[in-house]
Amino acid sequence: MSVPEYVRAFRHILGSAGIVDDPQRLTTYTTDQRQLATGSTYAVLKPATTEQVADIVKLAVRLGVGLVPQGGNTSYCGGATPDTTGRQVIVSLERMDLIREVDPLSMSISADAGAILKNVQDAAASAGLLLPLSLGAEGSCRIGGNIGTNAGGLSVVRYGMTRDLLLGIEAVLPDGTIVSDMRKLRKNNTGYDVKQCFVGSEGTLGIVTGAVLRLAPFPTRRSTAWLKLAQGGSLAELLALVRRESGELLTTFEFMTARAIALATAVMSNPPSVGAGPGGAVLLEFASSSRHLDLDGLMEAVLSEAVESDWVEDAYVAQSGNQRASMWELRETIPEGEKRWGGSVKHDISVPLSSIQRFLDVAGEQVRNYRADLELSVYGHVGDGNLHYNVLVPHGTDRIEFMRLIEGSLSLWLYDTAAALGGTFSAEHGVGRFKRHLLEKYGDAGRIAAMRRIKTAFDPADIMNAGAVVRPFEPESIR
Numbered sequence: 001m002s003v004p005e006y007v008r009a010f011r012h013i014l015g016s017a018g019i020v021d022d023p024q025r026l027t028t029y030t031t032d033q034r035q036l037a038t039g040s041t042y043a044v045l046k047p048a049t050t051e052q053v054a055d056i057v058k059l060a061v062r063l064g065v066g067l068v069p070q071g072g073n074t075s076y077c078g079g080a081t082p083d084t085t086g087r088q089v090i091v092s093l094e095r096m097d098l099i100r101e102v103d104p105l106s107m108s109i110s111a112d113a114g115a116i117l118k119n120v121q122d123a124a125a126s127a128g129l130l131l132p133l134s135l136g137a138e139g140s141c142r143i144g145g146n147i148g149t150n151a152g153g154l155s156v157v158r159y160g161m162t163r164d165l166l167l168g169i170e171a172v173l174p175d176g177t178i179v180s181d182m183r184k185l186r187k188n189n190t191g192y193d194v195k196q197c198f199v200g201s202e203g204t205l206g207i208v209t210g211a212v213l214r215l216a217p218f219p220t221r222r223s224t225a226w227l228k229l230a231q232g233g234s235l236a237e238l239l240a241l242v243r244r245e246s247g248e249l250l251t252t253f254e255f256m257t258a259r260a261i262a263l264a265t266a267v268m269s270n271p272p273s274v275g276a277g278p279g280g281a282v283l284l285e286f287a288s289s290s291r292h293l294d295l296d297g298l299m300e301a302v303l304s305e306a307v308e309s310d311w312v313e314d315a316y317v318a319q320s321g322n323q324r325a326s327m328w329e330l331r332e333t334i335p336e337g338e339k340r341w342g343g344s345v346k347h348d349i350s351v352p353l354s355s356i357q358r359f360l361d362v363a364g365e366q367v368r369n370y371r372a373d374l375e376l377s378v379y380g381h382v383g384d385g386n387l388h389y390n391v392l393v394p395h396g397t398d399r400i401e402f403m404r405l406i407e408g409s410l411s412l413w414l415y416d417t418a419a420a421l422g423g424t425f426s427a428e429h430g431v432g433r434f435k436r437h438l439l440e441k442y443g444d445a446g447r448i449a450a451m452r453r454i455k456t457a458f459d460p461a462d463i464m465n466a467g468a469v470v471r472p473f474e475p476e477s478i479r
Contacts, residue, residue: 020044032081039082044090050209058176069203071145074137077432079202099123107215108184113144113208129215132159144208150200152428157383158251168212169195174459203465205458219287223295224318229279233311252285253383260377263337272326277313343399344390345406351423370410386427431469
């Protein structure tokens with residue numbers, strides 16, 4: 001069947017509004033978010049219902065066409081980008097963006113997989129509730145993609161990753177079967193927890209079309225502080241102190257180095273007058289929906305103990321909403337600061353909390369030994385063991401060439417260090433296409449074999465995002 005015939009077959013299911021085949025418009029969908037790779041496709045399919053998704057999948061199986069599910073196209077690992085063969089079609093969920101239900105008493109929200117995260121947050125907030133998932137791309141990323149990558153973000157230390165918020169799911173399997181499990185239950189011990197198979201799968205096991213997410217009481221009071229860290233202070237011990245004294249009130253523990261802060265302030269029109277100590281800085285926040293808790297009093301007591309322990313040189317508690325917003329703006333502007341600088345080679349490191357300082361010490365020495373003039377932008381959620389350990393592209397250097405050089409050498413040293421400490425090369429960005437070789441290098445052989453068997457069981461024809469995350473099981477590979 002020729003390309004025009006393919007397009008006509010899919011248009012018959014979706015109508016003209018549900019298909020994009022203009023070459024100029026296609027480039028928006030075929031290039032990854034970081035502009036590191038551009039794939040090829042003859043069409044973008046834009047279904048409006050779960051039933052249309054199922055019909056698309058059934059037709060793709062008959063035609064032998066590969067499918068690449070795409071939400072907001074914000075993957076850092078090429079997980080939503082087609083390959084260059086031209087034999088994969090993108091399935092964009094952007095038309096499926098409805099908020100289906102907000103249930104205040106069950107504290108849940110049901111939404112289409114194409115709903116933008118910020119819109120789902122706002123719908124929850126209108127009912128006096130909080131969707132705790134929050135990340136930099138929340139204005140463009142979509143719920144299906146959040147599930148596919150098990151997105152983390154700024155509040156993991158209190159609320160967990162996307163998998164911890166997922167109550168129910170609706171998805172289309174690679175043969176067109178619809179899995180409809182949009183229940184709001186916290187307890188449901190009726191066999192395999194099928195919905196969790198789709199978490200972190202990056203579209204390789206099917207297409208998520210809907211989800212039920214757990215909500216929390218909306219915080220009406222916050223206490224936010226900026227901590228300047230002393231040299232040699234223990235991040236893990238500081239976090240342990242804060243957690244012990246604040247309990248479930250802790251929502252944020254964000255670490256930043258002085259260089260990362262400088263990158264952000266350089267592009268801010270009105271940066272706050274805060275900075276870093278010799279050991280960097282931490283943005284700390286408590287939040288509660290209670291009218292009766294003295295958050296500021298608790299914050300002052302915790303900070304006093306932290307200073308007495310010689311882990312913190314100085315600390316500032318935000319005295320107004322504007323001061324709090326300014327602190328948060330600084331933290332959230334770091335990625336833009338890196339971009340304005342000229343880019344960075346990103347390392348989405350995860351290590352056990354007890355090993356964070358060890359990783360920082362060893363990795364810093366590795367960078368200096370590799371090339372003494374390299375600059376780092378290091379920041380991260382830390383409260384969940386996640387460090388964004390980014391190497392800045394030197395001025396006058398081609399970004400892509402520098403990235404390839406570092407990823408083939410220094411990056412592997414850093415990943416070796418993380419692995420030796422019980423960590424991993426991807427905390428929240430996923431695997432996608434760009435990091436599949438790292439999964440094969442650092443992943444446990446038994447775990448990878450299990451992943452391949454799951455992939456084959458769900459998708460024996462390998463039509464779902466082939467080339468991403470893991471290849472299907474190959475019996476002959478077993479010795």
